[in-house]
Amino acid sequence: MSAGAEVRAWRPGLTGVVEVLHAHFPSHAYPSHTHDAWTILIVDEGVVRYDLDRHEHGLAQSKVSLLPPHVPHDGRSVLPQGFRKRVLYLAPDRLGDGLIGAAVDQPEYADPLLRHRIHQLHGVLSDGQEHLEAQSRLTLIEERLSQHLRHDVVTPPDRRDAGVAARLRELLDAHVTEGITLEDAAKLVHAHPAHLVRAFTREYGMPPHRYLTGRRVDLARRYLLDGLPAGDVAPLSGFYDQSHLNRHFRKMLGVTPTSFRRSAGRPS
Known part of the structure; x- marks a missing residue:
């Protein structure tokens, strides 16, 4: 490990996230390597420069970087004081092989909403106790990333769905103590998890986890x-x-x- 480096890594117990990494590297530079996971990277201090598939990119604090699985990349600090970053590693099937090419072409997104959601999820995963909240936040992040990769980022329509919201509330009421996963609820209600979260929030004025x-x-x-x-x-x-x-x-x-x-x- 480089002098002065700080690293915290763990498996969060959240389906779809294989690893979480928080790190401060005053001087470390990554050699070229690959991951078998989707890598969602945000920088909290400094600026990172990296080569992805032989093309140079830069990541500042205002952006989000999505590195696809199996594609070589490296990483180094632009500034002499190094950088501080937080990373989510998603299982390959969470976004799909069909979107790898799009991620290679455009791995950075200046999307304040997406970055804020990623920041929120890191906070939930650091706590490790709010399972439904973590599932909900991950679902909205994955939806937003898929929209970027398909070049159809839109603001979701303000569409109420009282039936879906009511059925989710019934499920939550029936599983107060043991809880229910968002995926299981989505299957029972026959709705996409992201739509389930939005419909509930619009109908009742708070997200399901709250x-x-x-x-x-x-x-x-x-x-x-x-x-x-x-x-x-x-x-x-x-x-x-x-x-x-x-x-x-x-x-x-x-x-x-x-x-x-x-x-x-x-x-x-």
Whole structure:
């Protein structure tokens, strides 16, 4: 490893993402190599220059780079202080072999919405506890990337679909504790996952993962009012652990679950 380099890499447990990498390289330069995955790269500090299929490209902080599988590329810093980057590696079938040529021709996108969504997904994956949110955010990222590769980036029409939204809400209500994957929900509702997320958000004013979190907090409140300790309430109400419960409970109610439980039965 280059002097002063910092690397954090992990498998996130999110279907479709084979690896996440966060790295700071003050001086490292990548030799030419390939990946067997789609590589989604954003730069947080510095500027990166790279050759892809013998053509030179540059990536600044405002852009997103998508490197296709099996195509040689390298990487180096433009600035003397190096660069800081975050990378998602997607399984090859998430975008498909048919789009590799388009990615070689145009591997960078000046798309603030896409970059923001990628930034949000990295935050969710760093936490590792919000599975439905991660699935939803990945679905919208993949849809946006596919639009770029097919040269048909558009703003999705503001189309309401109350039936699809209602069926998803019924599924979320029926699986509050154990949860349900976005892919499974899409199969049961017979809708594309991205449409499912958008339809629900437009109909109810919040994305599916936020609705599910609210239902879990409501369930936790009932258990706490029944006198159960917070440590037991977390798994019973669908949270990863007590810390996970505490974070969402405080965000929604402004107090910890333990404080809420202590207040039970006391009139204002």
